[in-house]
Amino acid sequence: MITVNIDALSISELRYIAKKEGIDDVKLMDREDLVETLKELYEERMSTFGGEGASYSPSTQPRFMNTIVEHELLNSVGPLPGVEPLPDFYPETRIYLLLKDPYWAHAYWSICPTDLQRLEHKEVPFEFFLRVSILKENSQLVEVDSFDIDVSREDTSWNINLPERGCSYLVSLFYRDEKGNNGLLSQSEKVFTPRCYWMDHLDKLQKDRACFTLLTSSLVTKGGVMVENPLLKEVADKLDTWMDN
Numbered sequence: 001m002i003t004v005n006i007d008a009l010s011i012s013e014l015r016y017i018a019k020k021e022g023i024d025d026v027k028l029m030d031r032e033d034l035v036e037t038l039k040e041l042y043e044e045r046m047s048t049f050g051g052e053g054a055s056y057s058p059s060t061q062p063r064f065m066n067t068i069v070e071h072e073l074l075n076s077v078g079p080l081p082g083v084e085p086l087p088d089f090y091p092e093t094r095i096y097l098l099l100k101d102p103y104w105a106h107a108y109w110s111i112c113p114t115d116l117q118r119l120e121h122k123e124v125p126f127e128f129f130l131r132v133s134i135l136k137e138n139s140q141l142v143e144v145d146s147f148d149i150d151v152s153r154e155d156t157s158w159n160i161n162l163p164e165r166g167c168s169y170l171v172s173l174f175y176r177d178e179k180g181n182n183g184l185l186s187q188s189e190k191v192f193t194p195r196c197y198w199m200d201h202l203d204k205l206q207k208d209r210a211c212f213t214l215l216t217s218s219l220v221t222k223g224g225v226m227v228e229n230p231l232l233k234e235v236a237d238k239l240d241t242w243m244d245n
Helices: 011-020 031-050 113-121 202-207 209-217 230-244
Strands: 002-004 069-071 094-101 104-110 126-137 141-151 157-161 167-177 182-187 191-193
Touching: 011 031, 094 167, 094 182, 094 191, 104 167, 126 157, 141 157, 202 209, 202 230, 209 230
Parallel strands: none
Antiparallel strands: 002 069, 094 104, 104 157, 126 141, 126 167, 167 182, 167 191
């Protein structure tokens, strides 16, 4: 199968490629004809290279194929030596937490089949949930708040919105049965969310226009439109409140 990406090219680029591919009268062809001709050419070549028993080597690849198309050969690549497929499950129950940005983290987990069997043998309906713990440093790292997220037995990952910056988070995987019993299955390592420097130095933004321009310049389009950014909005809201007071 071939997925052609030449539609975004300019007519000059299309004519240049067509000429290099040996297509005649490219100057007389309009954009639509050029795109259609090149698509047919590459599809024909790929069907030739991808056919059963066809000899395929780097020297027979179309000259411009790699730069303007993405393609998948019909004859799939065989197993590579020393490369093993990922297992369907692992022999332990684990949960991991990765920080995506100061506002979001990604949790993913796997549950050992023996742990599932142990819960099922109790013959009491159960479900899973995640407990997200917010930790702050006060001589030592202590939990100051937490919230729960219900997940299904089919779920293996979840994106988590982080309500505060400048603190640490960890996520725990629990089961809960109909009798109200809870049990911890696994707990992740802690991740730290950095706090924005300007949230604690609003006076510098208010007094120094250059600092404020520097902070916002990368998020403003040429037309003067501000790109949606939660961190900048948080800074602006706090700056408004600070100036009102």
